[in-house]
Amino acid sequence: MIALTHIRRRDARRRHIALSLLGALTLGAALLTLSVGQTVTPLPRVIAALTGTAPDFTVSVLRLPRAVLGALAGMCFGMGGVAFQTLLRNPLASPDIIGISAGASAAAVFCIVVLGLSGAAVSLVAVGAGLGVALLIYALSWRDGVAGARLILVGIAVAAMLQSLVAYLLTQAPSWSLQEALRWMTGSLNGARLAQAAPLGTALALFGGALLAIRRDLETLRMGEDMAAGLGVRTGRTRLVTVCAAVGLVAFATAAAGPIAFVAFLSGPIAARLLRRGGSLLIPAALTGAALVLIADFAGQVLLPARYPVRIVTGVLGAPYPVLFIIRDNRTGGSL
Amino acid sequence: MTARRALWLLALIGLLGVAAGLSLAFGARVTGWQDLRNALAGQVDTMGQAAVASRIPRTVLAALAGAALGLAGGVMQGVTRNPLADPGILGVNAGAALAVVIALATVGLDSAGLYILVAIFGAGVAAVTVYTIASLGAGGASPLKLALAGAALSAALASLTTAVVLPRADIAGLVQSWMVGGVGGATADRIAPVLPFLALGLALSLLSARKLNLLALGEDTATSLGEHVWRARAMAALGAVTLCGATTAVCGPIGFVGLVVPHLARLLFGVDYRWILPASALAGAALLLMADVAGRVAARPAELDVGIVTAFIGAPVFIWIVRRRRIAAL
Numbered sequence: 001m002i003a004l005t006h007i008r009r010r011d012a013r014r015r016h017i018a019l020s021l022l023g024a025l026t027l028g029a030a031l032l033t034l035s036v037g038q039t040v041t042p043l044p045r046v047i048a049a050l051t052g053t054a055p056d057f058t059v060s061v062l063r064l065p066r067a068v069l070g071a072l073a074g075m076c077f078g079m080g081g082v083a084f085q086t087l088l089r090n091p092l093a094s095p096d097i098i099g100i101s102a103g104a105s106a107a108a109v110f111c112i113v114v115l116g117l118s119g120a121a122v123s124l125v126a127v128g129a130g131l132g133v134a135l136l137i138y139a140l141s142w143r144d145g146v147a148g149a150r151l152i153l154v155g156i157a158v159a160a161m162l163q164s165l166v167a168y169l170l171t172q173a174p175s176w177s178l179q180e181a182l183r184w185m186t187g188s189l190n191g192a193r194l195a196q197a198a199p200l201g202t203a204l205a206l207f208g209g210a211l212l213a214i215r216r217d218l219e220t221l222r223m224g225e226d227m228a229a230g231l232g233v234r235t236g237r238t239r240l241v242t243v244c245a246a247v248g249l250v251a252f253a254t255a256a257a258g259p260i261a262f263v264a265f266l267s268g269p270i271a272a273r274l275l276r277r278g279g280s281l282l283i284p285a286a287l288t289g290a291a292l293v294l295i296a297d298f299a300g301q302v303l304l305p306a307r308y309p310v311r312i313v314t315g316v317l318g319a320p321y322p323v324l325f326i327i328r329d330n331r332t333g334g335s336l
Numbered sequence: 337m338t339a340r341r342a343l344w345l346l347a348l349i350g351l352l353g354v355a356a357g358l359s360l361a362f363g364a365r366v367t368g369w370q371d372l373r374n375a376l377a378g379q380v381d382t383m384g385q386a387a388v389a390s391r392i393p394r395t396v397l398a399a400l401a402g403a404a405l406g407l408a409g410g411v412m413q414g415v416t417r418n419p420l421a422d423p424g425i426l427g428v429n430a431g432a433a434l435a436v437v438i439a440l441a442t443v444g445l446d447s448a449g450l451y452i453l454v455a456i457f458g459a460g461v462a463a464v465t466v467y468t469i470a471s472l473g474a475g476g477a478s479p480l481k482l483a484l485a486g487a488a489l490s491a492a493l494a495s496l497t498t499a500v501v502l503p504r505a506d507i508a509g510l511v512q513s514w515m516v517g518g519v520g521g522a523t524a525d526r527i528a529p530v531l532p533f534l535a536l537g538l539a540l541s542l543l544s545a546r547k548l549n550l551l552a553l554g555e556d557t558a559t560s561l562g563e564h565v566w567r568a569r570a571m572a573a574l575g576a577v578t579l580c581g582a583t584t585a586v587c588g589p590i591g592f593v594g595l596v597v598p599h600l601a602r603l604l605f606g607v608d609y610r611w612i613l614p615a616s617a618l619a620g621a622a623l624l625l626m627a628d629v630a631g632r633v634a635a636r637p638a639e640l641d642v643g644i645v646t647a648f649i650g651a652p653v654f655i656w657i658v659r660r661r662r663i664a665a666l
Binding site: 308 | 488643652653659
C-alpha cells in the first residue's frame, strides 16, 4: 500500500516536472519567435513592447501574430491528434494520416476557389467536411467492427484522393484567390493576422474544454469498450463528443494555419514518452504541439538558408517518426 | 484455360484499340470518323484532322506510360508479395520527382537522357528505402507497414520537393504543373529519349515473370527449387524502378494505375505472372488512355490532368481491396 502511494506520488511528480518543462519550452519558443527574426530585439524590449510601455512595430505587428497563431494552432493540432489516437487506441490513427486534415483542406479550397467564399464561412465548411470525412472513413472501414489497421489504410486512400482533388482545384484557381487557397495546402504562418487568433482561441476553449470535461471517460475507454461500459462510461456519447471536438480542433487550426504536417501525429506520442504513464495526455500533447509548431516555424524562418513555411520543416523532420513506429511494429499497439 | 486466357488477352487488345481511338477522337472538339481516318493517313487539311494529328503523341505517351505503370505495379506486387504495392503508394514516384527537381534546381539538366537516369536513380533509392523500413521489425514487410512507410516517405519527399522549389521562382511554375501528373503537351521529341529505358524495363520485368511465380510460393520453397531469391527480386525490382522512373520523368508522378491493373489482371488470368504481367501492361495502357479521355471530356474545354483522374479511380479500388481481406492478411 505504501509502495503504491509512493509510485503514485512519483508519477504525479514526474507529471508536474514534464508539464512545467513543456510549458517552459513553449514559452521559450514563443519568446524566441518574438525576439529573433531578420533583426534581433533584446528580451527587455520585447517585454516592454508586449506590456505597451515601449511600442515596437517589429515585435507587436510582425512577430506577435505569428507567435500567438503558431501556439494556438499547435495546441489545437496536438489536442485533436491525441484525442483521435486515444479514442482509436492507435498512434497511427491521427487526423493528418487518415485524411481528416485533407478533407478540411479540400473543402476550404473548394469554397475559396469555386464558391468565392472567405473568412468564417470557410472555417465552418472545413469543420463540416472534416466531420464528414471522419464519418466516411469510419463507415468504409466497418466490417463486423472497425479494426485499426483497416481504418488507417482506408484513411490513407481517402487522403490520397482528397489531395489530388486539392491539386486539381488549385490549377483552376484564378490568380487572385490562389494565394489564399495555397495556404490551405502548404501550411504556413506567413501572413498570420492577430484577427485570426480570436476564432481559433474560441475553438480551442470550446472544443478543448469539451474534451477536458470528458477526459476521465476517454481514459477509461482506453481499457476497451466493454470494460468502460462496465465502469459506467456512456461510451456512445463519449465517442461522439470526442470525435466532434477533435475534428473541430483540427479543422479550425487547419483553417488558420493550413495543414501543418505531422504535428497532430507527433504531439501525442512525444507527450506520452515524456510522461511515461498515468493521467490524461490532452494538456501535455497540446503544449507539445505548440512547442513543435513554434520551434519548426522558427527553424524555417531563421535557421535555414531560405525562408521556408513551417509545414516543410515539420514534414521533413516528422517523417522519421512513423518509420520508428513501423520498426517497433506497434501496429495494433494498445497504448501510445 | 489457355483458350480462355487468350480470349481475354484479345479482348484487352481490343479495349486498348478502342481507348486509343477515343483518345484520338475526343478533346476540346469531337472529331468525326472521316477526319480521323484521313488524319491517320497523314493529312492535316481541316481543323479536325489537325486536332487528331496533335493528339497522336499524347495518345502514344498515355499508352506507354499506362503500360509501364501497370507492368511496374504488377512486378512490385509480385516482388513484395503485397496486394497494396503501387509505385505511387510506395513513394517511388515521389522519389523520382524529388531527384528530378533537385537536379533541375542545382545543375539545370538539359540532356533528356540524363534527366531520365536521375529520375530512375531517385525511384530506386525510394523503393529500396521504403522496402528496408517496412522489412525492419517483427513480421517482415506486411502490407500495412509498406503502405505506412510509403505514405510517410511520400510526405517527407513532397516537403523536400517544395523546399527545393520554393526559393527558385524560375522553375516553380514548371515543377508545379509537372507534379500533378499528366500526359498533355506530349511531343515526339519528348517521348523518343524515354523509349530505350522503357524497353529495358519491359524486358527485365517480363523476363522475371517466371521468377515471380516461384517467389509467390514463398522464399523457402523458391530457394529449395533452385531460385536465387535475392537475385530474382533485384532483377524484377530494377525493371519496375526503371519503368517508374522513366515514366515519372516524362509525365510527372501518376498514382494508382499500378495498384488497380494487376488486380484486374489477376481476376481475369489467375495467379500466373507470365499472364498477369503482359495483361497488366495492356490494361494499364487502356486505363490511362481512358482516364485521360475522361479528364478531357469532364472538364471541357479545359482538361483534368490524368494523375487526378487515376487517383479517383484508384483510391476506391484500394479501399475495396482493404475491405475484402481479413485484417490478419493485411
